[in-house]
Amino acid sequence: MPFRLRRGAYALPAVFAVSALGLAACSSGGDPEPSGSAGGAETTEAMEPVELSFLVDSTETTVGIVEALTAAYTAEHPEVTFAIEERPQGGDGDNIVKTRLQTGEMSDLFWYNSGSLFQALAPTKTLLAIDDLPNAGAISDTFKAGVTADGSLYGVPAGTAMGGGVMYNIPLYEELGLEIPTSWDEFMANNQAILDAGDAAPVIQTFGETWTSQLFVLGDFANVLAVDPEWADKYTANEVKYADGPPAIDGFTHQQEVFEAGYLNKDFASAGFADGVRMVASGEGAHYPMLSFALSELQANSPDDVANVGFFAMPGDEGDSPLTTWLSAGIYAPATTEHADAVKDFLNFVATPEACDIQTEAVGAQGPYFVDGCTLPDDVPQMVADMLPYFDAGNTQPALEFLSPIKGPALEQITVEVGSGIRSAEDGAALYDKDVEKQAQQLGLEGW
Amino acid sequence: MTMTTTTSQTGSASAWPAEPEPTARKRRGKKRSPYPMWFYLPAAIIYIGLFVVPTFTSFYFSLTRWTIFDSEFVGLENFQTFFSEPFLFQSLIHTLIYAAITSGLKVVLGLLIGVFLSSQIIARGYLRSVVFFPVLVSAVGVGVTFSVLMDPFDGLINKSLAVFGIEGPGWLTDPNLALYSVAFVDVWSGVGIATLIYIAGIVAIPQEYFEAAKVDGANAVKSFWNITLPLMRPATTTVIILSLIGGLRSFALIWTMTNGGPGFSSDVLASMVYKQYQAGFYGLSTAGNVVLFVLVAVIVVPLFWFLNRKEVDQ
Numbered sequence: 177m178p179f180r181l182r183r184g185a186y187a188l189p190a191v192f193a194v195s196a197l198g199l200a201a202c203s204s205g206g207d208p209e210p211s212g213s214a215g216g217a218e219t220t221e222a223m224e225p226v227e228l229s230f231l232v233d234s235t236e237t238t239v240g241i242v243e244a245l246t247a248a249y250t251a252e253h254p255e256v257t258f259a260i261e262e263r264p265q266g267g268d269g270d271n272i273v274k275t276r277l278q279t280g281e282m283s284d285l286f287w288y289n290s291g292s293l294f295q296a297l298a299p300t301k302t303l304l305a306i307d308d309l310p311n312a313g314a315i316s317d318t319f320k321a322g323v324t325a326d327g328s329l330y331g332v333p334a335g336t337a338m339g340g341g342v343m344y345n346i347p348l349y350e351e352l353g354l355e356i357p358t359s360w361d362e363f364m365a366n367n368q369a370i371l372d373a374g375d376a377a378p379v380i381q382t383f384g385e386t387w388t389s390q391l392f393v394l395g396d397f398a399n400v401l402a403v404d405p406e407w408a409d410k411y412t413a414n415e416v417k418y419a420d421g422p423p424a425i426d427g428f429t430h431q432q433e434v435f436e437a438g439y440l441n442k443d444f445a446s447a448g449f450a451d452g453v454r455m456v457a458s459g460e461g462a463h464y465p466m467l468s469f470a471l472s473e474l475q476a477n478s479p480d481d482v483a484n485v486g487f488f489a490m491p492g493d494e495g496d497s498p499l500t501t502w503l504s505a506g507i508y509a510p511a512t513t514e515h516a517d518a519v520k521d522f523l524n525f526v527a528t529p530e531a532c533d534i535q536t537e538a539v540g541a542q543g544p545y546f547v548d549g550c551t552l553p554d555d556v557p558q559m560v561a562d563m564l565p566y567f568d569a570g571n572t573q574p575a576l577e578f579l580s581p582i583k584g585p586a587l588e589q590i591t592v593e594v595g596s597g598i599r600s601a602e603d604g605a606a607l608y609d610k611d612v613e614k615q616a617q618q619l620g621l622e623g624w
Numbered sequence: 625m626t627m628t629t630t631t632s633q634t635g636s637a638s639a640w641p642a643e644p645e646p647t648a649r650k651r652r653g654k655k656r657s658p659y660p661m662w663f664y665l666p667a668a669i670i671y672i673g674l675f676v677v678p679t680f681t682s683f684y685f686s687l688t689r690w691t692i693f694d695s696e697f698v699g700l701e702n703f704q705t706f707f708s709e710p711f712l713f714q715s716l717i718h719t720l721i722y723a724a725i726t727s728g729l730k731v732v733l734g735l736l737i738g739v740f741l742s743s744q745i746i747a748r749g750y751l752r753s754v755v756f757f758p759v760l761v762s763a764v765g766v767g768v769t770f771s772v773l774m775d776p777f778d779g780l781i782n783k784s785l786a787v788f789g790i791e792g793p794g795w796l797t798d799p800n801l802a803l804y805s806v807a808f809v810d811v812w813s814g815v816g817i818a819t820l821i822y823i824a825g826i827v828a829i830p831q832e833y834f835e836a837a838k839v840d841g842a843n844a845v846k847s848f849w850n851i852t853l854p855l856m857r858p859a860t861t862t863v864i865i866l867s868l869i870g871g872l873r874s875f876a877l878i879w880t881m882t883n884g885g886p887g888f889s890s891d892v893l894a895s896m897v898y899k900q901y902q903a904g905f906y907g908l909s910t911a912g913n914v915v916l917f918v919l920v921a922v923i924v925v926p927l928f929w930f931l932n933r934k935e936v937d938q
Contacts, residue, residue, distance in 0.1 A: 267902040274904065278692040296904055301693055383797075386885060443777050445797030445886060585903030586711065586888075593887035598799050610709055614905050618689060620696075 225255045226518050229283035231276075233269050234262040237472040237539050238287055238505070241335055244538035249525055256518055258285075266387060267585075270296075277302040282510035284519050290322035290331060290503045291578040295619070299325040304509040306330060306520055311527040311547075319546035322503040322578045331506025332527045335535065336543035338502040339468040339563045340395035340575060341489045345459045346558070348376055349486075356488050359495035360430060363463075367439045370462045377441035379434050380461035381595055382452040384445070386588040389595050391465035391490070392434070393427035393587065398500040398573035399492025400424050408579035414616065414623040418605040426493055428601035428608075431594050445596060450477065457481035465490065467502060471542055471559045487562040489571075499566035500575050504546055581619055584611030686911040695907075702911035711888040715896040716915070718803055722878075722892055723871030723923075725807045726814065730867040731860060733811065734818025739852065741819065742826040752823070756816035766813045767880030771796060774805060774881075799889035802882050806890055810877055814870065818863045825859030826852060861931040865924060872920050893919070 232242045239262065246258040261283060263269045270293065276282045277297060288294060297303065305328040306312065312329060323331035342363075349356075352373055357363035367378035382388045400407050403423040410416040418424045434440065441447065441461050453470050455461040457478035464470075468487060475482055489499035507526055509519040525531055532550035541556040544567050556564070566572050577583050590608050593599040599607070616624040686702055688695040706712045741752050758766065773780045774795035782792030795805040829852065837847045875894035878884060884891035884899065891899075893916045900909035 267899070271902050298691060298693070383886060386883065445794055446776050585899065585905075589711075589885060589887050592885060593799075596799075596886060598887050598889070607710065614705065614908060615903070618905055618907075 225257070226515050227257045227259055228285055228515060228518060228522065229259045229261060231261050231263055231273070231283040231286040233265045233287060235265060235472070236476060237335065237469065237542070240539045241535050242287065244534050245334070245526060245531060246522075248531075248534045249522055252525075253521075256522070259283075273297065277510055280510075280512045282512060284513045284515055285507055285509055285522065287334060287505055287507055288331075290319065290333075290506045291575075292581045292583045293577070294323055294331065294506065294508075295325060295581040299330045299508075300328070302511055303330045304511050304513060304516060304519065306332070306509070306523055309520060309524045309527065311524050314548040315527050316546045316548065318574070319503050319506075323506045323508075331508045332523045333504045333546035334507045334526060335504040336541075336545050337504055337567070338543055339487065339489070339566065339572075340391055340397075340500045340502060341465070341468070341487055341563075342395075342491075343453075343456050343464040343466050343470060343559065344486050344488065345376070345456055345462050346484050346486050348459050348462050356486075357491045358488075358497055360426075360491045360493050363491040364433070364437070367434070367437065367463070371437075371439060376459055377455070377461040378439040378463060380441050380447075380452045380455050380464040381434075381444040382447040382449055383592045383596060384448040384451070386592050388449050388452060388466065389591040390588050391467070392431035392595070393591055394575055394577075395465060395467075395490035395500050396427035396430065396492060397576045398489065398498040399426065399494065400576075401573045402492065402494060402498055408576055411576070412580040412582060412621065414621075417609045419602065419609050422493065425601060425605045428591075428594050428605045431591060432597075432601040432604075435595055435597050440595075449473070454478060457485055459484075468543060468559055468563055471557060472539060474559075475540060475557070483558050485559060487559040489566060496571075498571045498573050499563065501567075501572045502575050503578055581621070582612045582615050584608055584615055586611040682910055683914060685907065686914040687907075689907040690910075691904075691906065698907070702908045703915070705908060706911055706915060711891065712896060712912075714888060715884075715891040715893050716919070718890065719872055719892040719894075719916075719919070722803060722807050722810075722874065723868055725804070726810045726871040726874070727864060727867040729807075729811045730815050730818040731863055733815050734822050734863055735856070735860070737815065737819045738822025738826060739848065742823050752819075755819050758813040759816040761813065763813065763876035764880050766809060767877045770809045771881045796882050797886055799886050802886060802890040806878050806881050809881065810871070810874060813877070814867065818867065821859050821863050822856065825856050829855050857931075861928075864931065865928055868927070869920060869924055872923070873916065 230242060230246065232238050239260070242260060246260065250257055263272045273282075273286065273288055274297065282302075288297070307329050309329075309332070315329075315333060319333045320329060323329060344356075348354075348370065352369055354366050354369060355362070357366055370376055370378040400423045404410075404416075407416060407424065416424065418428070441455060443451070447455075449470070450473060452461075452464050452466065453473045454477060456464040457474055458481065471482075474485055489497045491497050507523060509516070509523065513519050527547050529547060529549040529551070532545045532547055535545075536553065541552045541560055543560055543563060544550075544552065552560070552564075587608055590599070590604045590611070594601055594604040613624060685695065687699060688697050689702070690696070737755055741748060741755065745751070774782075776782055776792065776794035776797055779792075779795075781795065785792040793801055796802050833851050833855075834847055837851060842850070873894055874892065875898065878890055878892055878895050879898070882890045884895045893912060897909045897912035897916065900912060
């Protein structure tokens with residue numbers, strides 16, 4: 177009967193039912209010893225058939241991973257089925273997730289970013305704490321840091337680590353005899369060589385989709401930390417600013433330099449993400465600053481060129497640049513879920529090496545996983561192969577959004593302005609510093 | 625004397641018999657409406673619950689930093705942020721520019737097309753429906769279509785210009801042009817309504833005026849200037865008010881065509897408010913809405929009063 181209510185046309189009673197149960201779930205979660213065994217596989221025999229709703233973003237990789245994981249889980253637990261629901265990416269998607277969480281209408285499971293975006297969900301009030309998962313210990317501490325609030329764990333990793341750096345066209349590099357740049361000066365020298373050589377655009381930018389414009393700044397963060405390891409903490413405490421000058425402002429300055437040198441593709445203002453990936457794959461452009469998850473776009477739309485695209489860390493002024501890395505997304509459950517036990521059992525399953533293999537099989541190897549015991553196959557795509565040495569050598573740093581809850585919403589507009597010559601790097605950095613103030617105040621941080 | 629006051633008082637309920645004891649009715653009519661009070665209750669509850677209460681709570685919440693769980697009173701800080709941050713304030717300027725351009729062009733073009741389409745021309749009915757057709761298409765559909773047409777390299781507009789050897793600008797990607805391009809599309813899609821109102825106004829002018837003017841030797845320009853234009857004042861007032869309000873709060877077209885970009889160059893109040901909401905700055909976005917509310921009220925109310933007063937004077 178409760179299932180009829182949830183699916184049926186009786187929206188209002190359903191809201192009440194869901195929120196009432198949500199409160200119940202909250203209070204029982206707070207008990208030191210929950211009655212019954214939570215999350216263990218042995219509970220499944222007592223379970224009645226349940227359908228868990230699952231909200232995911234609509235990218236191909238995400239949907240592929242979630243479909244594979246849920247199918248594998250249902251194969252083992254036939255009484256648990258899933259209803260996958262897709263949402264848009266980006267700001268609109270954030271809106272949907274926040275609104276549904278705050279009104280108590282969130283699906284039983286959902287896929288969302290870790291780090292600062294996760295913190296902005298007010299996790300202690302809206303999400304189901306999962307500290308009691310039997311496999312919680314297998315999740316890497318790096319990832320846990322990105323999905324923990326007030327000492328409680330809320331998510332399990334799904335997908336792989338990503339790097340934020342520069343995709344480059346290998347045939348072009350071979351043709352011109354160029355070396356992988358490890359410092360900004362080498363990078364600019366390569367750009368000049370490519371510009372002199374002919375038709376290819378040295379640097380691809382795609383401001384038709386504004387989020388793609390942020391990589392010069394966000395991907396440069398490992399270089400900032402290399403100079404000042406405490407930068408993120410000082411930033412959160414309102415002690416340092418982007419506009420203070422190097423190293424933090426370098427990302428903005430570099431973006432301005434690239435524009436002013438005339439290195440951009442001519443349609444930089446209107447091209448989109450898919451265009452950017454296509455251009456770097458075909459050699460129309462040499463470099464595309466991007467997150468390594470662009471690999472799935474590459475595999476989907478330029479399958480013949482996957483081996484032609486390599487990847488290196490965003491070069492910084494100091495040389496030997498470390499790779500800025502992004503944590504994978506997480507799978508979370510809202511505090512309002514009616515099926516806390518079933519949900520936890522599924523989350524527990526996601527945090528196993530078996531689940532990693534299922535993901536690799538579904539969408540290919542995209543990067544290293546965050547669960548102990550997970551392995552990658554021997555033949556990985558070129559971009560992943562280029563990325564792994566950074567991880568193996570420990571030459572990585574997390575992106576700022578995993579070290580500080582502060583990320584201003586207008587960064588992508590500001591980097592579009594800096595990257596297309598509308599605003600200078602200094603102005604852009606100063607404007608962004610004002611933008612993050614609002615975020616810090618909204619989060620109620622001290623010192624703002 | 626008493627009879628006239630009585631009828632005017634109970635004028636809305638014309639079915640009521642007015643004959644018996646007019647003086648008594650007059651006394652009662654002053655205090656009571658013909659309907660019992662509880663008749664108004666359902667409408668009052670809906671109106672208060674859905675309009676009055678939210679309006680006043682939004683005034684309050686614009687003074688706080690809030691989430692759905694709690695709110696912190698911060699005084700006028702949100703408004704201070706709003707007016708001190710360059711791109712927030714800029715959106716206010718853009719809103720005014722956008723509203724002025726779209727409203728002005730709709731009045732001028734609507735009037736000209738209206739006059740043209742009410743003259744004796746071939747295929748008049750067909751042409752009228754062609755002008756009105758864009759009004760029926762959803763703003764999002766129009767926005768998506770035009771952002772494809774206005775693509776700087778593959779768009780139909782610049783490809784057509786290239787045939788004549790002209791290199792078209794980046795209509796939506798040039799920061800100096802984007803706002804005007806969107807305003808142009810807004811005019812294209814909205815001028816049908818203005819035209820319709822003008823046609824209705826022109827048709828309502830008695831033909832005798834034109835005949836009399838003709839007898840006096842007036843040509844077409846003179847009778848347009850001295851008859852059509854002055855008698856179109858009520859229609860003009862309606863068009864100005866409607867298009868101005870529409871322009872001040874426009875969102876869908878801008879959002880689908882430029883997302884407020886490039887950078888912030890085509891951001892208007894409504895898109896800014898939406899972005900602040902998206903970012904989770906609920907207090908700031910409520911403050912933005914209050915600014916929008918005040919702006920519309922400050923511009924439209926005096927304008928409405930001014931335009932209508934002129935009408936009465938004549």
